[in-house]
Amino acid sequence: MDKNTFLKIYFPNGSFHGIRYTSSTTVAELIRTVLKGRLSPNELIFHLSYALRVTYIGKEQTITNVRISSSSDKTILSDKWLHSNMTMEKVHRIYGPIDELKLELRLRYFPQSIDALSNDKPTFGYFYEQLRIDYMRLKSEYVSMNEAIELGSLEIRKLFKDLNPTALDKKVNVDYLEKELGLKRFFPQSVISSHKPRVLRKCIKACLKKYEGLAEEECVKRFCFLLKDVWNWEQEVYTCNLG
Secondary structure: OOOOOEEEEEOOOOOEEEEEOOOOOEHHHHHHHHHHHHHOOOOOOOHHHEEEEEEEOOOOEEEOOEEEOOOOHHHHHOOEEEOOOOEHHHHHHHHOOHHHEEEEEEEOOOOOOHHHHOOOHHHHHHHHHHHHHHHHHHHHHHOOHHHHHHHHHHHHHHHOOOOOHHHHHHHOOHHHHHHHHOHHHOOOHHHHHHOOHHHHHHHHHHHHHHOOOOOHHHHHHHHHHHHHOOOOOOOOOOOOOOO
16 A cells, blocks of 8 residues: 555545555545645634545445445445544555545535634635535536526626626626536536527526625625525435345
8 A cells, every 4th residue: 555655635626636645644634735735824714624535436346345346336435434533544444445546525514604614715615616516516407497597697796706797797698608618617508408598698697687796705605595495505415225
């Protein structure tokens, strides 16, 4: 194991941070190193809210004497969480070669309120990106058309936070968004496919007018509150087998 002293810690957007480790390096030390290297040189208020999630990406794996070989069985090692005190030696012993695992840095533990989280700006931003990406990848099909347009419009308002209403009105047209950024960044494919560009633009402009003058932080909070009405993102759900 000591030969494999380099690994990648992935972020919600798919980017990663390369880090070196030894067999005695703990999960907590990995997290601390990544936070210091990518989010802030200073200790974050909610640094203990972060955790590493592990997913198996190799061909075959043995976990606690259970052999995984079929695609259905590989869910055994999907979305598992590593305890902060685990050493990399123990991770290797339980889950196998590190190069066959994908480690993701996630914000797992939330304070009682979004307002409290907003006091830690780097963590607040990380949380929003994680939530927005999870929504687009996993939950967008569960929201209504109106909710999806509103959520996407909040992201547009946040992205163009420095533009006044007139400039924003000129910027926001379907052709520009599609060419420069891609509509899929803001809206589920179902919304894009079911609306003509003219109708979609009209809906977006109506939502943007509704949130005219809303500060970036308030856009994020409104996004979180609106999304929570249809998906309790604070709750973890697991599949289990009985018997």
